[in-house]
Amino acid sequence: MRILVLGGDGYLGWPTAMYLSAHGHDVAILDSGVRRQYDHELGSTTLVPIESLHSRVRVWQELTGAAIAVRVGDLMDADFTHEVIRSFGPDSIVHFAEQRSAPYSMIDRKHAVYTQTNNVVGTMNVMFAIGDIDRDIHLVKLGTMGEYGTPNIDIEEGWLDVTHKGRTDRMLFPKRPGSFYHLSKVHDSHNLEFGCRVWGLRVTDLNQGIVYGQETEQTALDPRLATRFDYDAVFGTVLNRFAIQAVLGLPLSVYGGGTQTRAVIDIRDTVECVRLACENPADSGEFRVFNQATECFSLAEMAKVVANTFPGPVDIEHVDNPRVELENHHYAFAHTALESLGLQPHLLSDTLLASMFHVIEQHRELVDVEALRPTVNWRRTQSSPGAWP
């Protein structure tokens, strides 16, 4: 299949592009490079050094013989987006190209507006290009489990059968997300479901859990093929951060009581889920939602797993929760769709954690301890991460 990966220079986009290429697909990447710009803005960096996108695809071709075409530009540029999709002629478009940090979206008004505009308009530009060019192109769009929030009922995969006053309907699962970033994904989902209805688009919305891990079979081939490893309080995800704290001998910082529960997924499962979605496209007019997560843990449980696995003493500390969220809540979610397509989940095991500890050890001198401290407070309309004190 011909597969265009939007955001193919990012933490997950790059391993996904290689994984699809390794499985024989003809892959192209569109990326604006803005993820690297966020680092410049915040003064943060990936723990594991990464090559430029052009260097990455050159090394990939040297090692495997497979070419990955690259187009650098922004989905906000509708003409560029249209031209890339028209000229590449993909069967599937995998869309990672959104601002993906909740704290970043909560910094202040400008970051909230940027996140929603960038994500929603970028996705609309892709929808319109597909609507213009070829409505059979299957869009595989990254959403987030955070779209659902923490309802007191079980979370189904995007849709809910509702009975009310003796009548029934299959309705979009009600969403109540926890940041302007998560809201942007809810907006996308509504826009895309509409596109399926009016234009007969084929869309798979992958509501992904928090991804952990930094190695896939492809990134491990050569250090120049490594993907990002973010640990800062803005872009770092919680398990990666805990692993770094353990290696450095710092206490694992659990926000609030730590009973908040998150859905999670191993990076090796992420790339496989995307492949499964591409190779089993949604029907014409179908808005299909998969919950792309395999397990859930409370923050305190995650901290305990990391502490128990790490070969050395680990302290756990509770810090004021910078987020506004329920800490004691029901959490159960369906995740059978991808497994029924063949996903065999990697569960949070000491194997992967051990490999993460090893990666961190190799780069421990690069860690900026200050970057681990949460600087964005949900209760305020303005925070200043990366600013002088």
Added chain:
Amino acid sequence: MRILVLGGDGYLGWPTAMYLSAHGHDVAILDSGVRRQYDHELGSTTLVPIESLHSRVRVWQELTGAAIAVRVGDLMDADFTHEVIRSFGPDSIVHFAEQRSAPYSMIDRKHAVYTQTNNVVGTMNVMFAIGDIDRDIHLVKLGTMGEYGTPNIDIEEGWLDVTHKGRTDRMLFPKRPGSFYHLSKVHDSHNLEFGCRVWGLRVTDLNQGIVYGQETEQTALDPRLATRFDYDAVFGTVLNRFAIQAVLGLPLSVYGGGTQTRAVIDIRDTVECVRLACENPADSGEFRVFNQATECFSLAEMAKVVANTFPGPVDIEHVDNPRVELENHHYAFAHTALESLGLQPHLLSDTLLASMFHVIEQHRELVDVEALRPTVNWRRTQSSPGAWP
């Protein structure tokens, strides 16, 4: 109370501003004038001539002694929005200032993106200004009944008690709207509900039905206080259009089978609903939703009411439905909240229709018959209303 009316120069914003002023409130208007610009773009005009905003408030003060302050500018300008809210210091903000036409949002990509950006970012700028300045300011936000779409269950007022697998929750009512415009209001609702949770905002979301009528007690005081009367296929609402067709001896153009059902409300009830919402504010942290509609009719039923009321022969014709929507569907909605606050609905009666026929008679020579023809097709990604043939 001090009440700031955003979009106070529009079809409903202007009658609302006068109504609140007539009820003793201290009213100010913020408006960018963009509604008049849409007329220039599309080559359409209001059937009833209207004065400039500055002239309107001057006449209002001459006739009643009450001042209405005016600030001309755009909610997309965050600094301006912040400054106006800070300097006026409102108790309530009534927010009409959005692009409000479904067909306009479906013209093409640029109009879709404009509608969502303008509406969502404008509202975010208002939220952030309230969050910065005074979280007790009550935001009364115009939504639309179209946010709900046409579910096969009864529509409740914004929230739904859901029981699923033995557990229950009160959830946001699932939305499945029918245009990029309606989607923009769904996005607003989600953003605002979040603002209530994280910042303790007070928000009333008024999910309004299709408004009909052109006269309120205040607009009738003087021709210079008239509000718009739109009849073109882009901005004109269906009942107003039918009334014009009847007067001109043209067939009433029903889209498709005509069994699609719409919630409606009399313009005199709109202004009263907004007053009731302002005078009975939402609690701190409460996202309150009222369904601001009093009756519902299928398009065919509306056409029949107009035909039966008009003192002359009226034909009804069915034209291809330019929209993508269910034509045969369940439709029932709760609308008790505003009535429990004191609303006494004007139902669709020959009294109001007779006054509409009279207004149209007076201006019949101004009607551009071509403008009645639908030019925006939901199935296409590009239509060209107002372009040369």
